[in-house]
Amino acid sequence: MTFATRFRKSIEYQVVEELSRSVRWDANRIVVNTDAERLAGVCEALAKAGGIFDSAVLSSPASTRVPQVCYAFRMPDLGLGVSVFARGKNITCLSTRLDAAAWDERKIKDLAGVQLDGLEDARPLLAHPESGWGDFAEAVSKNRQTVLKPSEAYASREYAMEGTGADGEFEIPVGPVHAGIIEPGHFRFFVGGEDIHRMETRMFYLHRGLERQAVGRHVQRILPLIEQVSGDESVANAVAFAQAVEDLEGIRVPERAESLRLVLLELERIYSHLADLGGMATDVGFYASSSQFLLLREEMMRQNAALSGDRFLRGVVSIGGVDRNATQENLDATADALASFSKAFDELESMTLSSSTFLDRVFTTGKVSAFVADELALVGPVARASGKSCDLRRHFPYGAYKKRAVCESMAASGDVLARFNVKANEVKESARLIRSEINQMPSGPTHTGEKRTGHGFGWGWCEAPRGSCSIFVRTDKGRISRLSIRTASFRNWRGLERAVNGNIIPDFPLINKSFNLSYAGTDL
Amino acid sequence: MHELSALLRAPRTDEISEEATDPAIRKVAALLRRRSGGVFSRSIHVRMVDAGSSNDVEVEEGLMNAPQVDCERFGIHFVASPRHADVLLVSGPVTLNMRRALEKTYAAMAEPRAVVAAGDGACTGGLFKHSYAVYKSGRVDEVVPVSVHVPGNPPSPYDLVAGILQAGLALDKKEAAKSGKS
Numbered sequence A: 001m002t003f004a005t006r007f008r009k010s011i012e013y014q015v016v017e018e019l020s021r022s023v024r025w026d027a028n029r030i031v032v033n034t035d036a037e038r039l040a041g042v043c044e045a046l047a048k049a050g051g052i053f054d055s056a057v058l059s060s061p062a063s064t065r066v067p068q069v070c071y072a073f074r075m076p077d078l079g080l081g082v083s084v085f086a087r088g089k090n091i092t093c094l095s096t097r098l099d100a101a102a103w104d105e106r107k108i109k110d111l112a113g114v115q116l117d118g119l120e121d122a123r124p125l126l127a128h129p130e131s132g133w134g135d136f137a138e139a140v141s142k143n144r145q146t147v148l149k150p151s152e153a154y155a156s157r158e159y160a161m162e163g164t165g166a167d168g169e170f171e172i173p174v175g176p177v178h179a180g181i182i183e184p185g186h187f188r189f190f191v192g193g194e195d196i197h198r199m200e201t202r203m204f205y206l207h208r209g210l211e212r213q214a215v216g217r218h219v220q221r222i223l224p225l226i227e228q229v230s231g232d233e234s235v236a237n238a239v240a241f242a243q244a245v246e247d248l249e250g251i252r253v254p255e256r257a258e259s260l261r262l263v264l265l266e267l268e269r270i271y272s273h274l275a276d277l278g279g280m281a282t283d284v285g286f287y288a289s290s291s292q293f294l295l296l297r298e299e300m301m302r303q304n305a306a307l308s309g310d311r312f313l314r315g316v317v318s319i320g321g322v323d324r325n326a327t328q329e330n331l332d333a334t335a336d337a338l339a340s341f342s343k344a345f346d347e348l349e350s351m352t353l354s355s356s357t358f359l360d361r362v363f364t365t366g367k368v369s370a371f372v373a374d375e376l377a378l379v380g381p382v383a384r385a386s387g388k389s390c391d392l393r394r395h396f397p398y399g400a401y402k403k404r405a406v407c408e409s410m411a412a413s414g415d416v417l418a419r420f421n422v423k424a425n426e427v428k429e430s431a432r433l434i435r436s437e438i439n440q441m442p443s444g445p446t447h448t449g450e451k452r453t454g455h456g457f458g459w460g461w462c463e464a465p466r467g468s469c470s471i472f473v474r475t476d477k478g479r480i481s482r483l484s485i486r487t488a489s490f491r492n493w494r495g496l497e498r499a500v501n502g503n504i505i506p507d508f509p510l511i512n513k514s515f516n517l518s519y520a521g522t523d524l
Numbered sequence B: 001m002h003e004l005s006a007l008l009r010a011p012r013t014d015e016i017s018e019e020a021t022d023p024a025i026r027k028v029a030a031l032l033r034r035r036s037g038g039v040f041s042r043s044i045h046v047r048m049v050d051a052g053s054s055n056d057v058e059v060e061e062g063l064m065n066a067p068q069v070d071c072e073r074f075g076i077h078f079v080a081s082p083r084h085a086d087v088l089l090v091s092g093p094v095t096l097n098m099r100r101a102l103e104k105t106y107a108a109m110a111e112p113r114a115v116v117a118a119g120d121g122a123c124t125g126g127l128f129k130h131s132y133a134v135y136k137s138g139r140v141d142e143v144v145p146v147s148v149h150v151p152g153n154p155p156s157p158y159d160l161v162a163g164i165l166q167a168g169l170a171l172d173k174k175e176a177a178k179s180g181k182s
Helices: A003-009 A011-019 A039-048 A099-112 A136-142 A231-249 A255-283 A287-308 A328-353 A356-362 A370-375 A380-384 A416-439 A488-499 A505-515 A519-523 B002-008 B023-035 B056-063 B096-107 B120-124 B157-181
Strands: A020-025 A029-034 A052-058 A068-075 A080-087 A090-092 A115-117 A170-174 A186-192 A195-202 A456-464 A467-476 A479-486 B044-050 B076-078 B087-091 B114-118 B148-150
Touching (some): A003 A011, A011 A039, A039 A052, A039 A068, A039 A090, A052 A099, A052 A467, A080 A456, A099 A115, A099 A136, A099 A488, A186 A505, A195 A488, A195 A505, A231 A456, A255 A328, A255 A416, A287 B056, A328 A356, A328 A416, A380 A416, A416 A505, A488 A505, A488 A519, B023 B157, B044 B056, B044 B157, B056 B087, B056 B157, B076 B157, B087 B157, B114 B120
Parallel strands (some): A029 A080, A090 A115, B044 B087, B114 B148
Antiparallel strands (some): A068 A080, A186 A195, A467 A479
């Protein structure tokens, strides 16, 4: 019996059909339409059937009065995604049954003024009360240039945070401006002595209204905006977006373009991970190691510029292919550079891991259990370090990954050391993938050349350096009417809150660096 | 053994000369010559604030400390607190949620101080000029006075070094004007 048949026969699937208005099976997805009151029930049944919560996003055109939401799940056994749609101003909240959806639902509430019945944490997520925002949902829908009303500026409304209430507990507020070279975010520690009882992150200082800025613009023209989601994941986000549009318009990308995309994606993974690995060495004070990671990183950035013309590999990916071809000499130079890079990297890795002072700090620090990884639907290297196999390149392959076997880096202990090992192994695997891809690079066009103007919605996904990124696009005559992005960082921040529990304050920077999430990619 | 073998290798820092192929390095070389003898010619302490960038500017700021660039050899040192800083390095666009933090950081700095706006977002508001979520048009100079603008998407580490050295010149001027008056 195939998985699909077994799934169709399962009691959970019967529940989904029972609660839905329609269930449609496509070649690459299942689309469910249901009512606002039944949405949570459908989602719960999908989760019980083995579905992994991916994201909950706004899906109606930005101009509609009654918002529509889309809750997306992945069914790893089926290799399919499920999109559950519901429309209404009042939606039964899912996060009371599935904690992973909490931030997604708060974001939906803020952006569209949707009432989520039963939402436990109703504090505003995107609009900080003390920053003097006016009516946020109204401002977003009208896209007024500024929603700050002078009389309201810096109202002293507080964003309440609560500790555990333990005796003698005190609070340490940190941020948004930190001591290092890092993005802004606020961390509130509730501590007893050195021990962290509880930590709460408060993000969205970098909320730039990115998703709304895309609305009304032509799909071909917003890749520069997508590349601003998170600087060091520019390619991954661009590829996810391009794939969403290609899915929607039915465009087939030429083989060579897919191969070139793979090379870019893996180059990005390498330079991204090098910062994390070096950062962990910095945070234990091991500068002999960290400065060499920085050395390698700068070398890779220069290699990026030599190959693509941009240190961040921006401006290459386009809808229907890639905009710049690479000459064989350039590709060979990249392969050569990677050969010597790999040698230096192996040496550096073994030097770092043979230092007892390093191991002493990272071993058993900042543990994320497999249970927490499941509960919060964590993604990327963080989940893989806790034993959750979740690499989209393997489970939901796209582009050139459909033809390539990717060795997924895994670890079980869920501590900082596990995350270090997972990321280090991913760097090696990326170098191997690039070199083998360059060896068998197909010739031919790099762009389809065909232009279509689709109408409808599409999902695109990509395994970015920090984990899976999902992008929802709805278009109307070739123009974006809704863009919703769920990055890996957005999903993993709450994992960090759990990872630091029971650790000591001086280990926080180290644990934070082992996650190394993007603040901009979360805040959008 | 690995640590020791590093000592035997040639230095990995880039050579700074006015004949270099990279225009940003040429600019740095020229600025270094102009700054010698100034009040702040020895060191500039920098505090960075990301007021809304996509983290690309922060990546490049981090790489200013990479051994190839090694910004400390030009006297540029990143400090933890604005109270220790001469220069505030701000990337943008300035979001509504970050505006107050930026103002407070600037207010915490002692005189003489200078602000460098780094990246297209900080200089012009970039792609977010018309967004509901940025303050006015997102330009840093709408929130705090800016001495040097460093455009780029993002500016390279050497562009940033040059921008900070230029801010050092602005600080020299401020000090000269002050001592002239007294």
